[in-house]
Amino acid sequence: MRSDLTLMNNDQAPTISLVVFIDALGWEVLKGRRFMEARLPFRRKLRSVFGFSSACIPSILTGLMPREHRHWSFFYYSPKTSPFKPLRLLGWLPRSLVDRGRVRNAISKLIKRLYRYTGYFQLYNIPFKYVDKFDYCEKKDLFVPGGMNGGENIFDHLQRAGIPYHVSDWRQSEAINLESLKADLSQGKIAFALLYMASMDALLHEVGKGSPQVDQKLAWYETQLEEVMRVAEAHYAQVRLFVCSDHGMATIHTQLDLMSKIEGLGLTFGRDYTATYDSTMGRFWFHNQAARERIGALLEQVPQGRILRQPELQQLGCDFVGDQFGELIFLVDAGVLILPSHMGLKPITGMHGYHPDDPDSNASLLSNVEPPNDPQSITDMFHLMRAESGA
């Protein structure tokens, strides 16, 4: 052995556990692909949690179901606590002006700054004339101690245990986050790292899981992670690598204009009912019995989805105190996209946020060692991270 290598080995810290989170790297996305097969021979699917990343990521970070950490879809009906009352004035301006993507992004950024929100904040397409009826559930940064609405996240545990760790800044690009991780690894002082890679999700929404662009992106991740491993292995005697995700991506085959159907009933938004339309769900609050019955009856007749009843919501861990996120939840079948919705106005190729039983909802866990505690669900990632870090 060359002397410089011997010297390096003497300087090495014992072990590092690296958890690499790749948003939307679903089990079905990986099917038929050989992504990092040699490096990561331990491969398993993980059951996802019902909801979008705004629900799944908190479950990964806490090991809790949405009912417990109280993060689900971003907007919920709460006129008394709505911080958005001043925005209602924008509802008087022509929609062609205020509803441009760039204008909405600028307003979202301004609110985030004014209200000192540290979480991910985006107004999406929630109409300004109704925005004062809603509150928002991710005001705080999830990736720091104290970031959860309910329960504790892995960072609370790491901090309390005094374990030196690295976590990506989700506001930065993947390239910057990779550099920042490698810089910390080179110091050899951290014992645990969570690398956050967000751009796979956007690509899969745009091009769908079957696209060759997905293969290119996976090849890029592979190159980047090999480089991370090279740096880690130079400074640590053992590198335990786990690549995981929060959900997969279904391919859209049908668009459903749920909003027009509901508006066709002639009920008044805000007086009879309040609704918010996510890409895969309609969520309703009723202000009188007639509205409850008529909307319920209409939804029963929509063949592209179904109403989720209380026992099922309970089983999914999405039964919330006071029906916080909707008194009635209508979920569409996998591959159906609600359009327009309050999340988007344009058709896209891929979507997630369907029932966790759908195979395209499954997330994945790939590793170079047998993962501890036999993880089955994305919530088990929290227990894996505790076991790996000793927190």
Ligand SMILES: [Zn+2]
């Ligand atoms: Zn997404």
